[in-house]
Amino acid sequence: MVTCPGCDGEFEAADLEHHERGGIHHVHCPECDRHLGTYNEHSR
Numbered sequence: 157m158v159t160c161p162g163c164d165g166e167f168e169a170a171d172l173e174h175h176e177r178g179g180i181h182h183v184h185c186p187e188c189d190r191h192l193g194t195y196n197e198h199s200r
């Protein structure tokens with residue numbers, strides 16, 4: 157469960173918006189589109 161600091165919504169990881177660019181995975185809030193984090197696809 158992730159809590160968005162922008163809209164205080166709580167979301168499951170699968171409900172977040174996921175985008176990948178250049179091998180970096182970006183995660184955004186589905187409600188307010190706030191950026192919630194990035195991680196390297198290859199480091200997991």
Ligand SMILES: [Zn+2]
Nearest residue numbers: 160163185188
């Ligand atoms: Zn939000």
